[in-house]
Amino acid sequence: EAQVTQNPRYLIxxxxxxxxxxxxxxxxHEYMSWYRQDPGLGLxxxxxxxxxxxxxxxxxxxxxxxxxxxxxNFPLILESPSPNQTSLYFCASSIQGATDTQxxxxxxxxxxx
Amino acid sequence: xxxxTQSQPEMSVQEAETVTLSCTYDTSESDYxxxxxxxxxxxxxxxxxxxxxxxxxxATENRFSVNFQKAAKSFSLKISDxxxxxxxxxxxxxxxxNQAGTAxxxxxxxxxxxxx
Numbered sequence: 512e513a514q515v516t517q518n519p520r521y522l523i524x525x526x527x528x529x530x531x532x533x534x535x536x537x538x539x540h541e542y543m544s545w546y547r548q549d550p551g552l553g554l555x556x557x558x559x560x561x562x563x564x565x566x567x568x569x570x571x572x573x574x575x576x577x578x579x580x581x582x583x584n585f586p587l588i589l590e591s592p593s594p595n596q597t598s599l600y601f602c603a604s605s606i607q608g609a610t611d612t613q614x615x616x617x618x619x620x621x622x623x624x
Numbered sequence: 625x626x627x628x629t630q631s632q633p634e635m636s637v638q639e640a641e642t643v644t645l646s647c648t649y650d651t652s653e654s655d656y657x658x659x660x661x662x663x664x665x666x667x668x669x670x671x672x673x674x675x676x677x678x679x680x681x682x683a684t685e686n687r688f689s690v691n692f693q694k695a696a697k698s699f700s701l702k703i704s705d706x707x708x709x710x711x712x713x714x715x716x717x718x719x720x721x722n723q724a725g726t727a728x729x730x731x732x733x734x735x736x737x738x739x740x
Contacts, residue, residue, distance in 0.1 A: 602671060609727070609728040
């Protein structure tokens with residue numbers, strides 16, 4: 512089944528404790544992206560990647576890191592999480608870019624205490 | 625800066641009726657794409673419809689259609705014959721090709737409730 516998977520689905524952590532949210536797609540898509548969703552703000556793009564080893568900042572990259580060492584994986588790294596990073600995070604992928612249909616993962620609910 | 629505005633935080637419709645969700649946007653680019661995404665209670669984001677700005681014809685997908693007014697920078701979504709399964713949050717999104725890359729800008733969303 513074609514899909515985007517994220518892990519974990521739920522995470523409660525404390526300020527400053529490094530964490531990684533994994534994202535994997537099995538559709539051989541070139542483009543992958545991370546979004547955060549906050550009430551009243553919609554979705555905002557954090558980082559995106561057009562291909563392996565190519566990543567770019569979205570609208571709200573501060574406090575986040577990403578890597579794209581393999582086509583299928585695009586992990587989101589929070590080196591020192593803070594409470595303002597409490598949010599719902601989505602990973603998405605598409606064939607080539609943001610103009611193509613994006614397939615979203617199920618979301619990761621992160622709480623930083 | 626590019627922006628997407630959804631002025632209706634909440635809308636409601638009865639089954640079998642028609643509802644229109646509004647979206648306005650701002651971009652200085654001439655080449656761009658517009659999207660409507662649906663997020664049901666399961667939280668899964670699903671593409672509803674996609675419109676290329678250079679195409680004058682309004683996009684249609686079954687019961688979903690758009691009214692794309694390029695000069696007015698308006699991109700509304702019409703849902704015909706509404707069904708209970710249409711209840712969700714709907715996001716309008718804009719993508720344009722610019723020097724900054726390929727960012728996708730979302731509106732804040734409209735929550736649609738459907739009653740029987």
